[in-house]
Amino acid sequence: MVSHTITGQNEGEEVPVIDLSLLGNGHDSESMYAQVRKACEEWGCFVVVNHGVKEDIIHQMDSSTRDAFALPKETRQRNIFQRRNVSHIADLPAMPFYESFGVPGAPDPDAIQKFSDQLWPQGNPQICKIIEQYTSAVEQLTINIITVISKSFGITEYYESQFWDLLRLNYYDIPPNKTGGVSPHADHDFIKAWSNGRVWNGIHRVIMEECKPPRVSLPYFYYFSDEVVINAPPELVDENHPRLYKPFKPPEFRAFYGDISYKRYQKSETFLSDTAPPFIDMFALITTE
Incomplete structure (x- = not known):
C-alpha cells in the first residue's frame, strides 16, 4: 500500500x-x-x-516480474545494458542494487513475444498474456491522463499515433546494511518542451535501505515517436508565454543526453547527488544574447 x-x-x-x-x-x-x-x-x-486498472492484473504482473528476476543471472544478462541498448540495465555504479528490463512496444503482442523469447527461449505464453493484459490497461490509462492534461491546458488536438510505449520492470534487492536505488533524474519524455515550460519536469529518485522481499515497480512510459517534431502547440504560446524551446525531433535530443547520462551512471557518487543536469534546457532552450 x-x-x-x-x-x-x-x-x-x-x-x-x-x-x-x-x-x-x-x-x-x-x-x-x-x-x-x-x-x-x-x-x-x-x-x-x-484509475480502472484491475487489482488482479496488477498482482499478476508483480508476480511475473519477480519470476523474471528469479532467473539465473547469465540468463537475465543476455541483453545487457549498452549505450544504445537499454532493454536490460544492471550493475551501474550510480544505481546500486537496481536491475531493470524494458519491453518496448508493449502491448503489441509481437513486441512482448520478442521480450519473452530473450528470457524464455522455450516459450512462456503465460507471461506474454499477463504483460499484454497489464500494458493494454495501462496504455488506456495513459491515454486518458494525457487527454486530461491536454484539455486542462486548452489543447484542442491530440493524436495517439504520435507516441510509442515502453514498459519497464524494475527490481530493487537491497542487502542488509546497504542503501540502493536510482540516482536523481528527470524523465526524458519532452513534455516540458512540448508544454512551453508550463509543465514542471520534476527531478526524482529512488533511495532505500534493505528491503525484503525485494521491491518491484512497473513504470510505463509513453514517448513521442521519432518522426514527431516537438514544438509547443499554439494554445500554449502567447505574449505572456513566449516560445521557450526550439523545435526538435526526439532522436536529436537522445543523441545529446545519451553520452552524458552514460558517463554519469558509471560514477558511484552520482547516486548520492541531489541534482541532475537540466538536459532539455541545455539542449533546446531558446536564449537571447
Whole structure:
C-alpha cells in the first residue's frame, strides 16, 4: 500500500490526488481539469485514484516480474545494458542494487513475444498474456491522463499515433546494511518542451535501505515517436508565454543526453547527488544574447 500523503517541497504540502472517475461528469470534470493543470504546473506529478486498472492484473504482473528476476543471472544478462541498448540495465555504479528490463512496444503482442523469447527461449505464453493484459490497461490509462492534461491546458488536438510505449520492470534487492536505488533524474519524455515550460519536469529518485522481499515497480512510459517534431502547440504560446524551446525531433535530443547520462551512471557518487543536469534546457532552450 502506498500512502497518498506524501510530503511536498514545503511543509504541509501533499502530492495532488486526481480521481479519474470524475472524467465526463460535467462540473466535477471541469474541477478535475483545474486540479490537473495546477498539479502539472506546480508539481509535475500527481497520484491517480480510480484509475480502472484491475487489482488482479496488477498482482499478476508483480508476480511475473519477480519470476523474471528469479532467473539465473547469465540468463537475465543476455541483453545487457549498452549505450544504445537499454532493454536490460544492471550493475551501474550510480544505481546500486537496481536491475531493470524494458519491453518496448508493449502491448503489441509481437513486441512482448520478442521480450519473452530473450528470457524464455522455450516459450512462456503465460507471461506474454499477463504483460499484454497489464500494458493494454495501462496504455488506456495513459491515454486518458494525457487527454486530461491536454484539455486542462486548452489543447484542442491530440493524436495517439504520435507516441510509442515502453514498459519497464524494475527490481530493487537491497542487502542488509546497504542503501540502493536510482540516482536523481528527470524523465526524458519532452513534455516540458512540448508544454512551453508550463509543465514542471520534476527531478526524482529512488533511495532505500534493505528491503525484503525485494521491491518491484512497473513504470510505463509513453514517448513521442521519432518522426514527431516537438514544438509547443499554439494554445500554449502567447505574449505572456513566449516560445521557450526550439523545435526538435526526439532522436536529436537522445543523441545529446545519451553520452552524458552514460558517463554519469558509471560514477558511484552520482547516486548520492541531489541534482541532475537540466538536459532539455541545455539542449533546446531558446536564449537571447
